[in-house]
Ligand SMILES: Nc1ncnc2c1ncn2[C@@H]1O[C@H](COP(=O)(O)OP(=O)(O)O)[C@@H](O)[C@H]1O
């Protein structure tokens with residue numbers, strides 16, 4: 001179909017205007033939705049934290065969860081740490097020998113594991129294991145009205161379900177990471193001594209010489225923060241899940257993905273806080 | 278009559294979910310020690326009505342008063358104290374699936390009332406017997422029970438703390454007629470013996486006749502009709518008559 005140029009121009013203007021407007025509107029709407037979601041999440045976090053400092057405390061729940069989060073995560077976290085330490089030793093050997101700097105391997109392994117890879121990889125593994133479990137459990141409790149039932153039985157769901165999970169995860173992660181640090185460094189040691197033929201005593205001495213309190217401590221602060229993030233996002237997504245099995249599935253996915261993203265982002269900021277210049 | 282404060286009073290209660298209007302101006306009084314039964318087609322908002330008293334659902338407008346006090350104006354602490362005196366049987370049971378049956382029943386006694394475990398377990402076993410279940414299910418988990426058995430456990434949990442006001446959401450749905458009758462008797466007993474106030478939802482006209490002091494019919498978001506059981510049979514409202522006599526053509530089933 002052909003229109004006169006004037007009509008064509010007008011038509012274009014209308015179409016442009018319509019689409020541009022729709023486009024901008026959709027950006028605006030999404031942005032507002034985003035802000036609203038952030039606000040809801042912040043409210044949830046504040047409420048949860050405020051319940052952390054007020055009785056009653058369900059210590060038995062907390063103990064059970066600490067065993068579940070910590071002890072049962074050991075195999076996964078331990079294996080991750082061992083292989084990470086081993087691969088670090090291999091990589092830095094093949095890289096550093098080009099500068100005849102093989103002597104730095106012990107230090108590189110120790111620093112990388114304690115500062116970064118121990119807490120971050122443990123955090124990601126635990127987000128997959130524990131964050132998903134929290135979201136699935138609370139999500140199921142939500143859609144089957146078990147959370148509503150709690151409040152009709154004189155039990156505050158925040159105190160009974162959320163606070164124990166937040167505290168258990170925040171306390172357990174640093175303990176897990178201490179173990180991950182040791183296993184990771186040991187993994188590097190095994191490769192260094194048995195594969196690359198370093199002297200065992202010299203390797204250990206190098207490791208201990210280079211490590212400072214801040215290296216380890218910064219890693220443990222990260223671990224605690226990651227534990228908190230994992231539990232908070234697991235609880236938030238589970239607590240607010242809707243619908244049936246599909247809703248619980250979505251909650252679980254969001255919990256793991258958002259916790260993993262937030263772990264990597266907060267890792268940058270905590271690092272900047274400790275070592276940024 | 279009007280010197281007595283209602284236990285629960287709904288005044289112009291509205292509630293929508295998105296564009297779906299559920300409650301559209303509920304007005305209803307539940308007097309102390311009265312057993313009120315709500316009837317109505319499924320999806321008309323009966324469960325939502327009960328949940329709004331318990332604070333699980335927040336009404337968009339209107340007031341709900343409990344013993345003369347607007348619940349939305351209570352402090353957090355006062356509201357908590359008030360909820361302590363309530364018991365609720367959820368339509369789906371809502372049993373804690375990570376806990377054994379006896380732990381489910383004893384939950385309110387241990388967590389809410391601070392009773393010691395042994396004593397709470399004794400009471401739990403007693404309640405289990407009252408709802409027609411044997412003691413050997415006490416150590417099982419909810420998933421190991423049939424739907425009807427779960428419902429009865431949920432009932433036992435709702436009445437274990439001897440609440441002052443009890444809400445039963447379809448207590449006999451999914452039960453055989455004999456067991457349904459046992460449950461009806463139990464509800465009557467709770468109200469008569471314990472002096473509790475009860476608000477029950479049911480589709481079962483047999484239950485209605487057995488337990489109701491007052492019947493209220495929910496239709497299109499409003500209380501279409503209310504009265505005693507005797508009045509139910511003589512009432513001239515067409516829809517109510519059809520509902521009561523079970524003429525399914527008139528009953529919208531969602
Ligand atoms: N949490 C909710 N979110 C959205 N819609 C809901 C929610 N709860 C109930 N509804 C809707 O409200 C209506 C009434 O539900 P309900 O009170 O459960 O019906 P019934 O009278 O069968 O108990 C239904 O259409 C249901 O879809």
Ligand SMILES: [Mg+2]
Pocket residue numbers: 323324325368446
């Ligand atoms: Mg219902």
